[in-house]
Amino acid sequence: MQFFLDFEKPLIELQQKIKELREYSSGTVDFSSEIKKLEKKASKLRDEIFSNLNRWQRTQLARHQNRPYTLDYIEHVFTDWFEVHGDRNYRDDPALVCGFARLNGEPCAIIGHQKGRDTKEKVYRNFGMPHPEGYRKALRVMQMAEQFNLPIFTFVDTPGAFPGIGAEERGQAEAIARNLREMAALTVPVIVTVTGEGGSGGALAIAVGNKVMMMQYSVYAVISPEGCAAILWNDGTLGPQAAEALKLTSSDINELDCVIDDVVPEPEGGAHNNPAEAAAQLKEYLVKHLAELQQLSPDGLVEQRYQKFRAMTRVNE
């Protein structure tokens, strides 16, 4: 699907030109030197664009509709995947996928927000915004993982938990809160990756991990820039300003030195430019962190996770 952000446009045009030249050069004419020149130019342009992205542009990248989603990462990183459904209470929530698979042959559980790419799927996935039953399904699967002594991988990509009447009536706040408390007590390794948008409590509800990573062009904040702008300036269109204030990029958060363990580098031009390479890169980090956590006892895992979150404090005293 052809979709690009404003700041990607010059790059896309250049890539289009290269593609056309390639197609023409199959005959008698040889454009190889032109192609080489243009490729060099494209690479330079990409560097220029991507090294100067502001926080709003990075937010847009995190939301890029061609960005790999949880099911894409599952396909590239894991084998033997099967999905499980439902919270055993109300319904299945397609905005949050849960299941089991293998990482390098080792069985594990997987939890992740899931967005849709076309309009129909976007609606089906509720734009990646879970209802309480999504969080309850996730908890059911995480506790099942504990029962079978399987590590848990979670993938965070949501604008936030859904704000609606049904969600409130069925206890959105309670569902999120319970996950926070119960995840803290899990006796198996929990490895969290923010792949796209880490939007507030709806993200955190599957993100209480022993290790927390962010993909290079993902964002993570207490509120969306638009929501923040609506409250601060009564104007939701001031998202770009709010994004700057919220300091929500992986590099900003890495600087705090207490929230995330790693920033996973993305391929040139972002993960959507090469999902397979992005997934391969992520896999290395998942394997590395899992190996480290497997050195800890069940109680040690609980304590390590507690101390990790315990240290997230900036106060004067």
Next chain:
Amino acid sequence: MAWFKKSKAPIAPAEGKKVHVPEGLWTKCKNCQEIIYTKEIERNLNVCPKCDYHFRISARERIALVLDDGSFVETDPDMTSVDFLKFKDSKKYNDRIKASLKKAGGGDAVVTGSGTIEGLPAVLAVFDFSFMGGSMGSVVGEKITRAIELGLEMKAPVLVFSSSGGARMQESILSLMQMAKSSAALAKLKKAGLPFISVLTDPTTGGVTASFAMLGDLNIAEPRALIGFAGPRVIEQTIRQQLPDGFQRSEYLLEHGMVDMIVPRQELKARLSQILRIFQQKPAPGEPLPVPPVVEEAAPETAPAADTE
């Protein structure tokens, strides 16, 4: 997740504090619009004598209401917020902190400490909505976590009285993390078998509701308090339809199974005392603990095989 919200609901408007007509002698109730002698409201624990509307009260007033006189020992009174992100909207966060500190005379949006409730030791964390909308940043999250850890140390029940618009945006990701940190501490309290009572007062929304405030062994609400995850305005804008009557009020939450009971302010202390005594197997005030029945024969070490013939 915001610490500041406007409510369009007719009951308990966002500016739920007393409106002071000249000299503060008289107060106009925001709910029933009656002009009432301020002293009369105060004598009635800041509840409107005409319509039972519960005015917001400060953390200190709440502590005086719940704890035995003179029993409160405050913890971390001098912990204050830091503008570590250099957050700026119309004002710098740093200036907001300074202004709030000046207005409140120190502290932050929560007061913590220990004391006794009808003689029973307990640890308390009490929100002050007047301090930046009761919003939760690092200080609030840290003080609540320490309060829970103090409960663990003292083997005492922990009570949190919430009144908050949610996470403090000015601390961005770290304010979000306070939800996880405090809830993780509650996992320890639960494992230790100690009671955690959450009292939800007007208003409790956002990240506070979506963490400790909904995790009480019992969740207790004051009458007609606004309690929810998303603010009513956000929901209306998202679903583009009018919200049902009484939506996100205590009575609505009780009906939907989210709170255990609604307790009027006048009865709160007695009710808390009653609950804690039952949960901790202590006698009712003025009564001795019943003596457990004497077991005549020692129980066999293993259960005898079932004799079904």
